[in-house]
Amino acid sequence: MKVMHKLMSSGAIAVMVVVLIATAAVGVFAQARNAKKLAHATKEAQRAADVFTEIMNVPDKAIPQNLLDKAEAIAVFPGVIKAGFIVGGRGGHGVISRRGKGSWSPPAFFNLGGGSIGLQIGASKTDFVLLFMNQEALGGLLKDKFEIGGEGSVAGGPVGRSASASTDAQLKAQILSYSRSKGAFAGLEIKGVVIDPDNDDNVAVYGKKANEILSPAQNWTMTQMPAGVRIFPRTLGRYSARR
Numbered sequence: 001m002k003v004m005h006k007l008m009s010s011g012a013i014a015v016m017v018v019v020l021i022a023t024a025a026v027g028v029f030a031q032a033r034n035a036k037k038l039a040h041a042t043k044e045a046q047r048a049a050d051v052f053t054e055i056m057n058v059p060d061k062a063i064p065q066n067l068l069d070k071a072e073a074i075a076v077f078p079g080v081i082k083a084g085f086i087v088g089g090r091g092g093h094g095v096i097s098r099r100g101k102g103s104w105s106p107p108a109f110f111n112l113g114g115g116s117i118g119l120q121i122g123a124s125k126t127d128f129v130l131l132f133m134n135q136e137a138l139g140g141l142l143k144d145k146f147e148i149g150g151e152g153s154v155a156g157g158p159v160g161r162s163a164s165a166s167t168d169a170q171l172k173a174q175i176l177s178y179s180r181s182k183g184a185f186a187g188l189e190i191k192g193v194v195i196d197p198d199n200d201d202n203v204a205v206y207g208k209k210a211n212e213i214l215s216p217a218q219n220w221t222m223t224q225m226p227a228g229v230r231i232f233p234r235t236l237g238r239y240s241a242r243r
Contacts, residue, residue, distance in 0.1 A: 037204035042228030045107050048076035048095045049235040051127045055178075055185055056239050061159050062185070063129070067176065068240045073098040073132040073141060073214065075195070076232075077112045079125045092128070093198065096141060097233050098214045099242060104233035105218070106225040108210040109201040110141075114148075114193035127180040128190075131157060135216075137174035141195070142211040148175060149191030156187030205229070 052074075056062045068074075073096055080092030095107030112128065130148075132138050140146040148154050157176030179188040197210030205226060206213055222230055 034204045037201055038226060038228060041107075041109065041201060041205045041226070044093065044095055044109065045229040045232040047078045048107065049231045051078045051180070052076050052129065052232075052235055052239070055127075055129065055180060058185070063131070063178065064158060064160060065240070067131065067133075067157065069242060071099065071131040071133055071176075071240070072135060072138045074104075074236055075110065075128075075130040075132070077110075077128040077130075080112060080128055082124050082126060094128070095232055096132075096210075096214065097236055098138060098141075098216070099240075100219055102241060103220070103222070104236045105214060105220050106206065107229055107232040108213040109198040109205070110195050110210065111198050112193060112195055114190075124181060129178040129180075131176040131178075133174055133176060138214070138216075140174075141214055145194055145196040148177070148193045148195065149189075154189060154191065156189040158187055159185060 075094060075096040077092045077094030080094075092112040094110055094112060096110055097104040097107050099105075132141065153173050154175040154177055155173035157178050159178070177188055177190050178185065179190075180186075199209045202208060202210050202213060212218060222233070225233070
């Protein structure tokens with residue numbers, strides 16, 4: 001009986017050792033995966049900040065300051081690929097920050113996709129900037145999927161030092177959209193484009209989903225954000241800060 005008990009005890013210990021090793025291995029894998037995600041997120045935030053800075057550094061052709069200051073959230077999708085023949089599509093990845101009290105939220109990660117019909121030969125890369133002008137538009141981002149031009153009214157945004165030339169449609173739109181391709185920056189009305197959260201990245205970086213990151217109930221400070229992604233809200237704050 002003593003021998004049997006020792007054998008059972010040894011077996012239980014062996015099982016426990018195997019479980020502990022497997023648990024540790026899973027933990028190491030998860031840490032390595034999250035580290036890779038964070039490195040990718042840092043690059044995404046930097047690219048978006050660079051695109052926004054380049055656009056705003058040309059005041060005569062930039063987003064008008066009065067519209068920028070009214071925006072409740074800003075999205076930047078760098079290098080969106082548009083390709084195809086007859087039936088084309090867009091695919092891209094970018095970041096969105098919500099305005100808070102005197103600061104901007106950390107960038108939540110989103111995918112941009114959608115189709116279009118027409119003669120489209122070859123491929124091109126385009127930077128997209130979207131201004132979400134009111135709480136209703138911001139509320140659309142908190143859903144699992146948001147269609148621009150479907151659930152939220154959209155208009156191509158005006159450019160230049162003032163929005164005096166804006167049409168009623170632009171002034172009443174929930175979303176103002178802009179594009180930059182081959183160096184040219186202009187307002188562009190886009191419809192049928194779907195924005196949906198990349199919560200695989202969001203959870204890996206923040207431990208939260210996009211709707212939690214962008215929730216008006218969540219007040220962020222810079223110290224609560226991973227250091228690598230702070231560049232995007234800091235860049236937005238440099239060009240528009242509401243007290």
